[in-house]
Amino acid sequence: MESIPIATAAPDLDVNAPPAASAEPQATPAVQLTGLTHRYPKASRDAVSDLSLSIQPGEAFALLGPNGGGKTTTFRILATLLQPSATQPGAVQLFGQDVLANPAAARRMLGVVFQSPSLDIKLTARENLDCQARLHGLPRLESTPRIDEALARFDLTPRMHDAVETFSGGMKRKLEIAKALLHRPRLLLMDEPATGLDPAARRELWDHLADLRQRHDLTIAWTTHLMDEAEHADRLAVLASGQVLTVSTPGELKASLGSHVISVEPLHPDQLGTIRDQIDAAFGPWAPGKEPAVIQDTIRFEHEDGPAIVARIAEQLPGGVRRISVGQPTLEDAYLRLTQTPSS
Numbered sequence: 192m193e194s195i196p197i198a199t200a201a202p203d204l205d206v207n208a209p210p211a212a213s214a215e216p217q218a219t220p221a222v223q224l225t226g227l228t229h230r231y232p233k234a235s236r237d238a239v240s241d242l243s244l245s246i247q248p249g250e251a252f253a254l255l256g257p258n259g260g261g262k263t264t265t266f267r268i269l270a271t272l273l274q275p276s277a278t279q280p281g282a283v284q285l286f287g288q289d290v291l292a293n294p295a296a297a298r299r300m301l302g303v304v305f306q307s308p309s310l311d312i313k314l315t316a317r318e319n320l321d322c323q324a325r326l327h328g329l330p331r332l333e334s335t336p337r338i339d340e341a342l343a344r345f346d347l348t349p350r351m352h353d354a355v356e357t358f359s360g361g362m363k364r365k366l367e368i369a370k371a372l373l374h375r376p377r378l379l380l381m382d383e384p385a386t387g388l389d390p391a392a393r394r395e396l397w398d399h400l401a402d403l404r405q406r407h408d409l410t411i412a413w414t415t416h417l418m419d420e421a422e423h424a425d426r427l428a429v430l431a432s433g434q435v436l437t438v439s440t441p442g443e444l445k446a447s448l449g450s451h452v453i454s455v456e457p458l459h460p461d462q463l464g465t466i467r468d469q470i471d472a473a474f475g476p477w478a479p480g481k482e483p484a485v486i487q488d489t490i491r492f493e494h495e496d497g498p499a500i501v502a503r504i505a506e507q508l509p510g511g512v513r514r515i516s517v518g519q520p521t522l523e524d525a526y527l528r529l530t531q532t533p534s535s
């Protein structure tokens with residue numbers, strides 16, 4: 192065995208904005224999806240299937256899930272870019288308005304940030320915002336102060352006359368969001384907002400979004416497969432195979448695991464099954480869902496007394512284990528437990 196690093200405890204939940212908006216269900220949800228179903232032409236199964244969830248006004252809500260889980264399909268339907276399947280479409284409401292019946296009205300309430308950039312990189316930051324203002328029919332008297340304010344809010348004023356092609360990824364993403372918010376939507380919808388950003392730019396982006404929520408009556412929803420992006424949510428829905436596996440706060444999801452999560456990496460990957468069985472026999476019986484499982488290249492399990500178990504594994508399996516770690520459950524542990532089918 193090379194080392195037994197003890198993983199550091201998971202950081203406290205980092206919710207930048209006040210959680211109050213998420214706690215009490217309100218009369219009219221910001222988003223209400225009911226029985227949403229979509230199957231792409233020629234596909235053999237539904238991309239989203241009888242999916243229902245609601246997002247409250249003022250909430251920061253993440254749609255989290257593995258590749259192919261149905262996040263982008265849900266995002267595109269909400270953004271009015273895709274009509275759900277006609278046979279059993281379900282219902283989509285934004286602030287009480289029927290999106291499928293009246294997509295134009297929905298678009299006025301929506302600011303959308305796509306994964307692929309929608310900026311014209313040959314234009315300056317200011318020109319990009321100016322084009323957006325015109326698209327929304329904002330008169331110049333109104334748009335000029337709004338653009339000034341948006342540039343200032345996102346720290347882009349010093350670069351407003353520079354072509355966007357000279358911007359960093361973080362600056363471009365901030366400009367995208369400024370653009371999406373120019374017509375003052377009630378819901379900001381973002382597809383994988385931190386894709387391509389380095390950790391510092393991500394932190395800055397989330398600080399800006401938290402600030403926006405505090406100052407404006409804004410609901411924010413985003414898709415992601417990154418755990419650190421889901422940590423910023425008041426609540427999150429885990430989507431897999433087009434269905435909602437669970438809706439909870441990030442803290443509740445973590446708390447659904449045992450008090451310690453132990454990961455064991457064997458010296459040789461072909462020993463995964465054998466060592467899983469040895470751990471199973473040595474430390475069982477297990478509460479349902481807590482038993483050791485092979486997930487990716489490690490054996491993971493939950494236990495109330497992680498440090499003691501680590502010491503016993505080190506004793507009982509000398510030479511068979513490359514690495515053992517024990518830590519507080521993270522959102523990633525909870526997500527893996529929910530979305531990964533253990534292999535044998």
Ligand SMILES: Nc1ncnc2c1ncn2[C@@H]1O[C@H](COP(=O)(O)OP(=O)(O)OP(=O)(O)O)[C@@H](O)[C@H]1O
Nearest residue numbers: 231234238256257258259260261262263264265416
């Ligand atoms: N244009 C399309 N035609 C056919 N099938 C599609 C199409 N787009 C998505 N799908 C399928 O629908 C399912 C859900 O895909 P979707 O893109 O919504 O998932 P996702 O959670 O956003 O995944 P990712 O994180 O990889 O973007 C997948 O099985 C996918 O293969």
